[in-house]
Amino acid sequence: MAHILILGGGAAGLTAALAAAEAAPSAQVTVLERSPKPGKKLLATGNGRCNLDNTGIAPEKYFTADPAALRPLLQAVNAADPLGWLAAHGLYTRTDEAGRVYPYSNQAADVLALLEHHLARRRVQLRTGCTVSTLAQSRSGYAVQFQNAEGTAETLRADAVICAMGGAAGPQFGTDGFGPRFAGQCGGRVEPLYPCLTALQCAKPDKALAGIRAKAAASLLDGTHVLAVETGEVQFTDYGLSGICIMQLSGLLAPGRGPKAPAVELDLFPALDEAALAGLLAAHARQAAGERPADFWLGLLNPKLGRALWSAAALPDTAALTPGQWQKLARTAKHWRFEGLTPCGWKQAQVTGGGLALREVDTHFQFKGCPGLYFVGETLDCTGSCGGFNLHWAFGSGIAAGQAAGRCAAAGNRPPQHGRDPRKKRSR
Incomplete structure (x- = not known):
C-alpha cells in the first residue's frame, strides 16, 4: 500500500492530507503534528473567526524575495x-464589504472540525505529539525520523512526503521556525526569516x-523616499505603533532587501491637503472653548493625541497661533514621523516572512530534483497581506500538493532511488 506522509497538522497540512486521501483512496495517509492537538494556529486566525480567503487575490498582495517565481x-x-474545495466539503461562507471571506458561523473551530470530520471519514491517521528530526531518501521513497508522543524514536517510510510545518511566527501555537530550517536541511535555499504582519517598535x-x-x-519611508502607503486604524502602544495598516507595512x-x-509617517487627516487643513485648524481655534491647546482639540482629535501632535510641532502653549504656526501644525499632522523602527x-x-526560495519548487509544490517531496504553506518564501491572503496560500498550496502526491501514489509511481539527495545543498 502506498504511504503519503504529511509533516504538520495546520491549515496547509490538514488540507494536503485530505486532498491526498481523496486523490489516492487506497493509500495510507498519515499526519505527524508536534502539538497535542492539530490546527492550533488556525483556531486563532481572524480573532477566532477564521478569515480564510479574500476576493482580491493578486501577486501584489504577497511579500517575497522573488515576485516572478510567485506568479505561476x-x-x-x-x-x-x-474556497470551492471547502464549499464542496460542506463549508458555507460569507464575504464582507472589504472582500474578506469567513465561515458563515464566524467560528474558526467549525473549519477545523469540518476538516477533521472528513479526515476521519477517509481514515487518515492523525498522530499528535510527534517531533520530526530528519528526512532521507530510502529504497522505497523517503524515511522520516521523529520522536513520538511517548518520547520514543521512530521512523516512517513513505512514497511521498508533504512538509507543512509552518514558520517561526506564533511560538505560542507550537511553531519555532523548524519548517524552513527543515527545508534547508533538505538542501533548499532559504531566504532569511523575519517577523511579518506585526507591530513596530519605535525609537x-x-x-x-x-x-x-x-x-x-x-x-513607510526609506529616508525621504516613500515605499508604500496603507490607510486604516493606527493603534498607539507603549512601544510604538500597531494596527492592520502598520502590520501591512512590516x-x-x-532583511537585506x-x-x-x-x-513611518502618519497623516491624521488624509482627506485634506496641507493648506486646507491649516485653514480648518485656524477656524477650529475660533470655535473651540478657551485658548489652551488642551481645549483646542475638543471635537477634533483625542486630547492626548492632540497634545502629542502639538508637542511634535514644537508650538507655544497657546491656541492663539499665527498663520505660519497653523501651517506648521498642519504639516506635522500630515507628516508625523516615527523613526528607529524594529518589527516586534x-x-x-x-506570519513568517522568508522561507524556502520559491524557485526550489515546481507548480505542484514539489521540491525540484526530489520527486514525491513537497513544501507548502508558511515554509515557503511567500507571505500574504492581512485579510485572508495567507490562508488562501496555505489551503491552496496544500490542496495542490496533496492532489499531486495522491495522483502519483494512485498511479504507483515511486521516487527514483538516485535522485537529488534532499540532505545535500545544491551548488549556487
Whole structure:
C-alpha cells in the first residue's frame, strides 16, 4: 500500500492530507503534528473567526524575495480553488464589504472540525505529539525520523512526503521556525526569516498614547523616499505603533532587501491637503472653548493625541497661533514621523516572512530534483497581506500538493532511488 506522509497538522497540512486521501483512496495517509492537538494556529486566525480567503487575490498582495517565481505558484493555488474545495466539503461562507471571506458561523473551530470530520471519514491517521528530526531518501521513497508522543524514536517510510510545518511566527501555537530550517536541511535555499504582519517598535515611543486609536494614512519611508502607503486604524502602544495598516507595512522590512533607514509617517487627516487643513485648524481655534491647546482639540482629535501632535510641532502653549504656526501644525499632522523602527518579535507576528526560495519548487509544490517531496504553506518564501491572503496560500498550496502526491501514489509511481539527495545543498 502506498504511504503519503504529511509533516504538520495546520491549515496547509490538514488540507494536503485530505486532498491526498481523496486523490489516492487506497493509500495510507498519515499526519505527524508536534502539538497535542492539530490546527492550533488556525483556531486563532481572524480573532477566532477564521478569515480564510479574500476576493482580491493578486501577486501584489504577497511579500517575497522573488515576485516572478510567485506568479505561476499563485496561479496554481488559485487553480486549486480553496474556497470551492471547502464549499464542496460542506463549508458555507460569507464575504464582507472589504472582500474578506469567513465561515458563515464566524467560528474558526467549525473549519477545523469540518476538516477533521472528513479526515476521519477517509481514515487518515492523525498522530499528535510527534517531533520530526530528519528526512532521507530510502529504497522505497523517503524515511522520516521523529520522536513520538511517548518520547520514543521512530521512523516512517513513505512514497511521498508533504512538509507543512509552518514558520517561526506564533511560538505560542507550537511553531519555532523548524519548517524552513527543515527545508534547508533538505538542501533548499532559504531566504532569511523575519517577523511579518506585526507591530513596530519605535525609537522614542510616547507611552502616554498607549491604547489610543486613530484613522490615518501610514507611509513607510526609506529616508525621504516613500515605499508604500496603507490607510486604516493606527493603534498607539507603549512601544510604538500597531494596527492592520502598520502590520501591512512590516512586510516590507525584510532583511537585506528592506529600507536601510525605515521610518513611518502618519497623516491624521488624509482627506485634506496641507493648506486646507491649516485653514480648518485656524477656524477650529475660533470655535473651540478657551485658548489652551488642551481645549483646542475638543471635537477634533483625542486630547492626548492632540497634545502629542502639538508637542511634535514644537508650538507655544497657546491656541492663539499665527498663520505660519497653523501651517506648521498642519504639516506635522500630515507628516508625523516615527523613526528607529524594529518589527516586534515572533510572538506578535501573524506570519513568517522568508522561507524556502520559491524557485526550489515546481507548480505542484514539489521540491525540484526530489520527486514525491513537497513544501507548502508558511515554509515557503511567500507571505500574504492581512485579510485572508495567507490562508488562501496555505489551503491552496496544500490542496495542490496533496492532489499531486495522491495522483502519483494512485498511479504507483515511486521516487527514483538516485535522485537529488534532499540532505545535500545544491551548488549556487
